[in-house]
Amino acid sequence: MAIPDFQSLMLPLLKIASDGQEHGISECHDALIEQFGLSEEEVRELLPSGRQTRFRNRIGWALTHLKKAGLLEGIGRGKFRITQRGLETLKENPSHVDVKYLERFPEFREFRGSEENNGSGKEPPIEEPLPPEERLELVYRELTRELAQELLERVKGCSPEFFERLVLELLVRMGYGGSVRDAAQRIGRTGDGGIDGVIKEDILGLDVLCIQAKRWQGSVGVSVVREFAGSLLERKARKGVLITTSSFTVDAREYAKGIGNIVLIDGEKLAELMIEYGVGV
Known part of the structure; x- marks a missing residue:
């Protein structure tokens, strides 16, 4: 009921x-x-x-x-x-x-x-x-949804360099990388094996996250996630974040969930995080 x-x-x-x-x-x-x-x-x-x-x-x-x-x-x-x-x-x-x-x-x-x-x-x-509180919540969610759609369209239209910088700033706002300057020394400079960058997981750099951030047009399939996982193994990295402006297929999500060390962030989630942490808004 x-x-x-x-x-x-x-x-x-x-x-x-x-x-x-x-x-x-x-x-x-x-x-x-x-x-x-x-x-x-x-x-x-x-x-x-x-x-x-x-x-x-x-x-x-x-x-x-x-x-x-x-x-x-x-x-x-x-x-x-x-x-x-x-x-x-x-x-x-x-x-x-x-x-x-x-x-x-x-x-x-x-x-x-x-x-x-x-x-x-x-x-x-x-x-x-x-009740009024719930109606306000619904209005807020609708406004947030519209803002998220607008943000995502703007992100899709930006240059690859701007997108990498935006991802960097977002991760720093979320508590990774120490500062934008420190994190920028590594992000987007490795470019090997499907890894676009490496960012400190904490301010001391005791652990790192490998990042792949791309503005794919279609859904990202399991092959991309599998390749990224292989790149983590080659670098002996324990964790990775795969970010796209589009979406992930069901197989891709299931594969990432199965191996447990890769976080997938699709366009919708990316926009939500940008709003939550005040990046690009």
Whole structure:
């Protein structure tokens, strides 16, 4: 079963509180998991921010809306109980309680800042089934995706020398190579056996990474990865990074996963890393 949206949690939460006793979020969390038959994977699913589980976040937003409508009241950190208005609402035996239902209460309209509260008489907008934090996350991901596509197109159009320099700067920002100047003494100068450069794995140079970075047009196949792996053996290098502006075939990914010492970075991942570490943006 899919994780219920926060509006679907409003009536169940109100019913849990119908006994007039104090209740906590953790208690409701466990009861709702059982009621909706959620799997362990669904319960553990995190928001894109990674700061909170998606289900607990939706419980929090459902409780916030019920409190703003005056159906529940907070009585301490993480504790709440039903109000007289909440009990009266349950007596009406509603089939569901959602944002549109809560618009009948003036405190909630004020909280929402709806046009109805301003006397326009217009039908209030129907809330999307996601809480604000999740909607913001979706907008952020879409903007990031568009930026990533734009970055990748720019990278594909640059010169090979600029691309090598960009890869170098990215790896240094990620903590490899010590400094751009130190790393630049080696990157792009070996040019043997399918290896475009060597960069320090740490600032002291106790270990190194062999790098191959190319702006391939089509998908990179297993033969390229196999050749790169052979080059690592010839140099007695333990680790390598293979970067492309395109993609890798399934066979290539499986081969790299099997040998375990080569990391594959395709165009999509490259753009994500550039955004994350502020390179080229």
